[in-house]
Amino acid sequence: MIEADPKANLLRYLQDARDALLWKLEGLSEYDVRRPLTPTGTNLLGLVKHTAGVELGYFGDTFGRPFFKRDPPPWWYTEDAEPNADMWATADESREEIVGLYRQAWEHADGTIAQLPLDATGHVPWWPEERREVTLHHVLVRVLSDTQRHAGHADIVRELIDGTVGLSQGAGNIPPGDRIWWENHRRRLERTAREADKG
Template sequence: MIEPDPKADLLRYLQDARDALLWKLDGLSEYDVRRPLTPTGTNLLGLVKHVAGVELGYLGDTFGRPFFGAERPPWWYTEDAEPNADMWATADESRDGIVGLYRRAWEHSDSTIAALPLDAIGHVPWWPEERRETTLHHVLVRVLSDTQRHAGHADIVREIVDGSVGLSKSGDSMAVGDQTWWEGYRGRLERAAREADDRHGV
């Protein structure tokens, strides 16, 4: 019988989400990784920058293991940063710099996860006072959930940019079909939506 290892399971799914998010940048121009593709500005490099900050905060600061230590953190990581500062990259911020920070955040997070039991107590300084105390288990689930959510955003944004889809570069998480098949599939969905609207629409 296989012994359950909840920490290893959570970390494996977190790493899957990290990898899925990062590959969405591959092969794109500086413009395409940065340009806003929704009315609220969602962009690929901004998503990576955001999840880097999420990991550094929740799996670093929360457990008294600050990543930056005495080093001055980047402007967008400070309490007085402008709204959404972590959701986009300035022209001065390089793709390599943001991706590199995210990879270093993984290492820092993974060392926290390895060093502490799942029931280790941490304190989230930006949560309301009455619920700041939490556990590594809770925080790890939260970071995993947030990363998967943003990887899903990246799926859609990358498909808009150049049609690339799937959990990985291989695209093997998608139904098998050529462009004609997908056009037919999309047309079928469109017809079903219109028919439902005719039948049930208000």
């Protein structure tokens, strides 16, 4: 069945990415959700924290609906924050706090999306003046692509931690194979890469 409402379509794919990102945290220790697994420090909880900030900014501040009205924003959400502050969690920031903020960001974003038409205009305060004016449609596509990108990062990080792969629990979207099959497959790819490099 073809979805007739473009806004609903975009929101559905955004929610799929949100859910996939949170699923990657399930069943892991505090250490595993926080540990850096790339040279630039990519970690699962940091990806969730970052995407929470993205949604709060783009669907809140951009459209005059700031999330932090009464309470001051967290240290990492301010202009004075150190570089990359939104990409990792301090020992004092709990997983529950960050996941909870992300879910609140969804609710706030979904309110903006429901309230405004796709051609509604907003202003991205942190962009250069000449590019600040955007439509809700533009922001939805941007946040959707950003969230999907980070869900992909989370796929790889989670696989490095414990071998868990797939789009969501019960929807692996990866060919079936046991540990031996995948080890043989990986060795085959390694051989192929070395052969190609000799040429």
